[in-house]
Amino acid sequence: MEDFIRELLIKEAIMARKNSYCPYSGYAVGACVQTADGRNFSGCNMENASYGLTICAERIAIGKAISEGAGRIVAIAIAGGKKDADVLDEAFPCGACRQVLREFGSDDMQIIVAKSETEYRIFTLGELYPESFGPDHLS
Numbered sequence: 001m002e003d004f005i006r007e008l009l010i011k012e013a014i015m016a017r018k019n020s021y022c023p024y025s026g027y028a029v030g031a032c033v034q035t036a037d038g039r040n041f042s043g044c045n046m047e048n049a050s051y052g053l054t055i056c057a058e059r060i061a062i063g064k065a066i067s068e069g070a071g072r073i074v075a076i077a078i079a080g081g082k083k084d085a086d087v088l089d090e091a092f093p094c095g096a097c098r099q100v101l102r103e104f105g106s107d108d109m110q111i112i113v114a115k116s117e118t119e120y121r122i123f124t125l126g127e128l129y130p131e132s133f134g135p136d137h138l139s
Contacts, residue, residue, distance in 0.1 A: 001075060001110055006122075009034055009077035010114040014088075016042035016057065017079050023047060029080035029091050031057035035070035058097040062104055073101065075110040077120075088115045098129040 009032045017030025024047050032042040043060030058076060065073065080091025090113045093101060101109060107126030114120035125132075 005034070006075075006077070006110075006112055006120070007117050009040065009075060010079065010112060010117050010120060012040055012042045013057075013077040013079040013114060014117070016044045016061075018044075020044040020057070020083065021046045022083055024049070024051070026083050027080060028083040029057040029078065031061040031076055031078045033058075033061045033065050033073045034075045035065050036072040036074050037070060039065070039068070039070055041065040041068065041070065056094060056097050058093050059100050062100055066104065071104070073105040073109060075112065076101065077112040077114055079114045090115060090121065092128070098125070099132070101125055102129060102132045102134045 012032035013030040016032060017028045020028035022028050022045055029045040032040055034040050041061050041064040043057045043064055045057045047054045078091050079088050081088035092113055105125055107124060109125040111123045111125060111128060112120050
């Protein structure tokens with residue numbers, strides 16, 4: 001993946017983060033996925049007073065992609081931190097998000113964990129979620 005595409009995904013994740021609904025934790029997360037057909041879909045976390053109903057930014061972005069007919073996810077950028085912070089944290093996908101990423105991606109999917117458009121680290125899903133269970137186990 002070219003640097004300008006990574007930077008675009010990060011920029012879209014940072015912009016999505018601004019729409020985060022996080023009145024309980026105050027921790028805002030934005031994510032942007034890129035699909036195999038080159039489209040990008042972003043999402044932000046959405047908390048709920050019934051904490052178990054909270055939805056992570058990654059799963060919202062993936063849900064938007066799937067609901068628009070996209071198939072395989074090839075990359076995701078994630079940006080997170082305290083809602084009003086100028087400096088972001090490295091926000092890694094939770095276990096549930098890693099499983100959903102596995103459903104629609106592959107071990108070589110790029111996961112970009114960003115503190116800014118220029119400060120980020122790149123992992124593969126296989127590195128963050130080794131020996132995972134997925135659709136191929138059911139065929």
